[in-house]
Amino acid sequence: MSRIDRRDFMKLAGLGGVVFASGLGFSAFGGNDALETSTVQKSSRLKSAKEDFYFVQFSDTHWGFEGPKVNPDAQVTLKKAVAAVNSLEEQPDFVVFTGDLTHTTDDPKVRRTRMAEFREIVGQLKAKMVHFMPGEHDASLDRGEAYQEFFGDLHYTFDHRGVHFIVLDNVSDPEAIIGQTQLAWLQADLKQQRIDTPIVVLTHRPLFDLYPQWDWTTRDAASVINTLMPYKNVTVFYGHIHQEHHYQTGHIAHHAAKSLIFPLPAPGSVPKRAPVLWDPSAPYKGLGFRNVGADVRKAHYEITELPVTKG
Numbered sequence: 001m002s003r004i005d006r007r008d009f010m011k012l013a014g015l016g017g018v019v020f021a022s023g024l025g026f027s028a029f030g031g032n033d034a035l036e037t038s039t040v041q042k043s044s045r046l047k048s049a050k051e052d053f054y055f056v057q058f059s060d061t062h063w064g065f066e067g068p069k070v071n072p073d074a075q076v077t078l079k080k081a082v083a084a085v086n087s088l089e090e091q092p093d094f095v096v097f098t099g100d101l102t103h104t105t106d107d108p109k110v111r112r113t114r115m116a117e118f119r120e121i122v123g124q125l126k127a128k129m130v131h132f133m134p135g136e137h138d139a140s141l142d143r144g145e146a147y148q149e150f151f152g153d154l155h156y157t158f159d160h161r162g163v164h165f166i167v168l169d170n171v172s173d174p175e176a177i178i179g180q181t182q183l184a185w186l187q188a189d190l191k192q193q194r195i196d197t198p199i200v201v202l203t204h205r206p207l208f209d210l211y212p213q214w215d216w217t218t219r220d221a222a223s224v225i226n227t228l229m230p231y232k233n234v235t236v237f238y239g240h241i242h243q244e245h246h247y248q249t250g251h252i253a254h255h256a257a258k259s260l261i262f263p264l265p266a267p268g269s270v271p272k273r274a275p276v277l278w279d280p281s282a283p284y285k286g287l288g289f290r291n292v293g294a295d296v297r298k299a300h301y302e303i304t305e306l307p308v309t310k311g
Contacts, residue, residue, distance in 0.1 A: 054092055115150040183223055200235050203237075208247060258290070
């Protein structure tokens with residue numbers, strides 16, 4: 001797709017509307033009559049441009065979380081989001097979950113029960129491919145042992161229509177590091193890529209010091225960024241901070257996604273990191289998922305934030 005406009009996404013999503021269009025070097029969506037083209041024509045265009053695609057990012061679902069004052073709908077929110085994605089008129093090429101699939105528990109049996117329940121719920125997604133990665137709530141207490149039983153490798157790569165995706169694990173080590181072994185693996189993988197290959201890195205924690213006082217960092221992120229920096233087209237999508245956030249390290253753009261269970265305050269805005277309480281006048285405020293449209297030829301990504309349910 002040479003360019004996805006606001007109307008495209010609204011039609012594709014079948015949801016309440018576009019909340020955000022990235023402004024970090026990416027063009028915002030238009031919103032006037034000049035953009036109007038028949039839905040059939042646009043649908044055909046999307047299908048014919050085989051190298052371009054879109055995917056959905058979910059993050060921080062924390063299945064198993066309980067807190068009526070934070071989210072009285074905690075047992076239903078994920079299911080509603082799955083139904084919302086399934087209602088898209090055109091399904092995404094794939095769905096990716098950027099960590100904290102389940103909420104922390106010290107009980108290994110309960111941990112596995114939550115993972116099994118989560119897997120069953122998201123198994124209802126219509127998308128043909130779903131990619132997972134762990135968050136610290138899933139993996140830091142047992143270094144990812146239970147996670148791997150249900151979801152496979154902690155770090156891996158996949159390629160999709162000309163884009164090289166790299167899933168990094170910066171959570172299973174309780175020190176919040178990538179570690180030398182994984183870094184060597186990353187360096188070996190990147191040596192196989194052209195310098196101009198579109199590369200998307202998926203992580204849970206940010207790959208920069210967003211707010212280390214709240215554990216919003218990866219301690220050895222600089223080594224990862226230095227490894228990625230020679231490549232011209234690198235974009236990072238991550239979770240962990242439960243809110244939309246955008247940052248640049250040189251030419252590398254970083255985009256955090258909202259949570260599906262509770263929002264967190266802006267970095268350093270309050271003395272203590274604690275969930276933002278549920279607003280009965282605005283259910284699901286601050287929660288949602290996003291579409292990411294990939295223009296492969298330009299290594300260009302357009303982000304659309306979407307609410308949990310139809311507006």
